Amino acid sequence: MRAVIQRVSEASVTIGGKKTADIKQGLLILIGIEDADTKEDVDWLCAKISKLRIFGDEDGVMNLSVTDVNGDIIVVSQFTLHAATKKGNRPSYIKAAKPDVAVSLYESFVQCLKNETGKPVQTGEFGADMKVALINDGPVTILIDTKNKE
Template identity: 50%
Template sequence: MRAVVQRVSKASVSVEDKVKGEIGPGLLLFLGISQDDTGDEIEWLAQKVASLRVFEDEDGKMNRSVMDIDGGVLVISQFTLYGHLKKGTRPSFNRAGPPEKAIPLYERFIGTLSAKLGKFVPSGEFGAMMVIDAVNHGPVTLIIDTTQKDF
């Protein structure tokens, strides 16, 4: 699994002009699931996201997590995180997990993260054309890859 995490002041996702999910201060998380993912990665990734210390404390240092600030997390499925450009300029997405495998893992990740945060985690709609509005705060953007934990 691969995640791109952005610290935001607010974010929302809409499908067909209807808001599907929104948060105030917190994290916007784009989640890619590969064809090799098994679900064993979910617990580790959810804990990592919930514990990321990217919010400022009273001294202006990034020492607080989304849990510490009682922030939200908006999760968006993003198969293009597994796009690669080995040949030419048109990305290949053959490393991305097929929907029948990726959807259950995506939903399980959201449930696991929700349990860790102790609150509802809004999300986009898997496979839909989505419009994401976000106000980056910082900006702070991190990439987390469960196969390269030291990335």
């Protein structure tokens, strides 16, 4: 699994002209699932993100998690995070998991974040054409790949 975690002062998702997710301070998480991903990847990534200290404390030091600051979360599925660009100019998405595998892992990840943070987690819609808007705070953007745990 690959995740792009962005610390935001606000973010939203619009599908078909209708806003389906809308947050203030928190995290916008873009999540890409590949064929080799398992529930173990979901659990590891969820625990890592929920405890990730990327919010400023009273001294401005990144020392607080999204839970510590009572931040909100949006999770958006994004298979393009597994784009292979080594050959040619047209990305290949051969490693991206098909919906029959990806949807259950995506839903499991969202549920895990709800459990870990004790907060609701807003989402996009798996497979939909989404318009994602955000104001990246910092900017702070972190990339995590569960295949690079060590």
